[in-house]
Amino acid sequence: MDRINLDVAEGEVVALVGESGCGKTSLARALLGLLPRTATVAGSALLGEEELAGRTDWKNVRGRQVAIVPQGAMTGLSPVHRIGAQLTEMLTLHGGRADPAELLERVGLQPAMLRCYPHELSGGQRQRVAIxxxxxxxxxxxxADEPTTGLDVITQRQVLALLAGLGTTMLVVSHDLTGLMPYADRVAVMYAGRLAEVRPARTLAAEHAHPYTAGLLTATPVADRQVPWGSIPGSASALDLLPHGCRFAARCPLATGRCTEEEPSLRTNGPAQVACHHHDKVTFPTVPRSVHAPGEPVVRASGVRHRYRTRSRTTEALRGVDLDIHAGEIVGLVGESGSGKSTLARIILGLLRPTHGRVEIAGEELTAQRGGALRRIQRRIGFVHQDPYDALHPGMRVASLVAEPLVTTGVARELRADRLRDAVSAAGLPVTEEFLRRFPGQLSGGQRQRVSIARALVAEPILLVADEATSMLDVSTRAGIATTLRTLAVDRALAVLFVTHDLGEAVQSCDRIAVLRHGTIVEHGPSADLAGAPAHSYTAQLLDAARTT
Structure with missing residues (x-):
């Protein structure tokens, strides 16, 4: 981060938004004294009369004057202590005057949960305990540092509404611009270490002035097929390789020579502050939609049921699911956490045998196979993991990562190079020796996910299963991944199962959507029909949560 000037008034909620790596979390950690020792903090950060910048004694400041809600709900919770014990410890440590039951009631939880362990609570409940x-x-x-990451859209809105209603002075750090707008008083948009725009939240959608703000707004998928889903081209520069002039110039459709030579300053413009040389409207490329009729069925799931059994209880994860996916078609599987989405995906991948029902892949029954016969069918299925950071071995280069499925399946060495380059190109990555020699640590989140897509494509599958493949990516990157999946579906006649908890993204990128709740498909149909006139109340609830205001 570089020369940040930002104030938060008493009782105000300020949203700090921007892509991963822009400096949001570094600013938050600087205010808490949590930056590594190698970091240098210059300037001033005042909390009332308390100076936070460069402070060494945090005993009566951290927790009492300034506190944090961490990104992952389990990050701040001990898995081996009950909720009541953890709240009591925090109250004792910081001299709080409330009692544990009052704190739970303040965040909308029942006092009975004091006896629960974190693993007995849902993701949303754990996040409320963290608050x-x-x-x-x-x-x-x-x-609050990314307080809704990993939560389904309904729970996200509930947590944000809770935070906004606390009446506490708050800085909310997130990459979800439109999700925060209804709950924040002001929004500060950050790019490559600098503030691009600061504006009242109520006027941001209509009166934004910076092209990057416009890009973030159009890159957020809306559950309305009449609203196009845009994509910001390229990726942000690393903070140690910043260009001269405007840091957004390389990705901006309005950039001129002045932009590459002169860095714009953050100037006051009415109730807002904007750092841009231009004031024109900007447009970005949009995610394409299919214009082709789907081909033959690739997946047929019939009457799929699955139960998870433990010593104390039996959980019905799937309750008779029927689902078809055709060649050249993207089918979205949508539902909140715990609805059974990942269980169905694992069954279709052949990683889990259903309790009842059958799954056919190109006419062959997957669920009846064992050993080599099962592996032969699985080779026709590609899988894109949710987390682009955990899915790739950090010590392997891009070329080795993409070629690994060819090696493990015994593809002849002389065929590997062409298959590798074809897969890398199809995934939207550069086929250069320099790029193929990179390690995952040298790639952005979007590039890592594209490498995962290339790995899934290299064996030339007929089905691609993407399980929450964009949930951990910035909104500016997600539309680019969706565009790649659409291109693959059309050009390769690939059947795609797109598992997501974001109905807005499914409406924009999928041909059909199946809405899953408590293991049952409650609604299923073309994306446009489902978004325009939902037949089930749960679908309507998801749509309401996904729509921007």
Missing amino acids: ALALAGEPRLLI
Whole structure:
């Protein structure tokens, strides 16, 4: 981060948004004294009369004056202690005057949950407990760092509404611009270490002035087929390789020579501040939709049921699911956490045998196979993992990562180079020796996910299963991945199962959508029909949560 000037008024909620690596979290950690020792903090950061910048003694400041709600709900919770014990410890440590039951009630939870362990709670409930822990010391400033990452869209909105209703001075760090707009007083948009625009949240959608802000807004998928889904081309420069002039110039359709030579300053413009040389409207490329009729069925799932059994209980994860996916078609599987989406995906991948029902892949029954016969069918299925950071071995180069499925399946060495380059190109990556020699640590999140797609393509599958493949990516990157999947479906007649908890993204990128709830498909149909006139109340609820205001 570089020369950040930002204030948060008493009782105000300020949203700090931008892509991964832009400096949002570094700013939050600087306010908490959590940056590594190698980092240098210059300037001033005042919390009332308390100076936070460069501070060494945080004993009566962190937790009491300023507190944090961490990104992952389990990050701030001990898995081996009950919720009540953890709240009591935090109250004792920071001298809080409330009792644990009052804290739970403040975040909308029942006092009975004091006896629960974290693993007995849902993701949304754990995040509420994390908020209660942060409130224990009655801080003057609450910093929420990506508080809704990994939560389904309904739970995201519930958590954000809870935070906004606390009445606490708050800085919310997130890459979800439109999700925060209904709950924030002001929005600060950050790009490559600098502030691009600061504006009242209520006017941002209609009056934004910076092209990057426009890009973030259009890159957020809306559950309305009449609203196009845009994509910001390229990726942000690394903070140690920043260009001269405007840092967004290389990705901006409005950039001129002045932009590459002169860095714009953050100037006051009415109630807003904007750092841009231009004031024109900007448009970005949009995600294409299929204009082709789907081909033959690739997947047929019939009457699929699955139960998980433990010593104490039996959970019905799937309750008679029927689903077809055709060649050249993208089918979205949508539902909140725990609805059974990942269980169905694992069954279609042949990684889990259903309790009842059958799955056919190109006419062959997958669920009846064992050993070599099962592996032969699985080679026709590609899989894209949710987490682009965990899915790739950090010590392997791109070329080795993409070629690994060819090696493990015994493809002749002389055929591997062409198959590798074809897969890398199809995934939207450069086929250069320099890129193929890179390690995952040298790639952006979007590039890593494209490498995962190339790995899935290299064996020339007929089915691609993408399980929450964009949930951990910035909105500016997600549309690019969706465009790649559409191109693959059309050019390769690939059947794609797109598993997501984001109905807006499914409406924009999928041909058909199946809405899964408590293991049952409650609604299924073309994306446009489902978005325009949902037949089930749960679908309507998901649509309401996905729509921007």
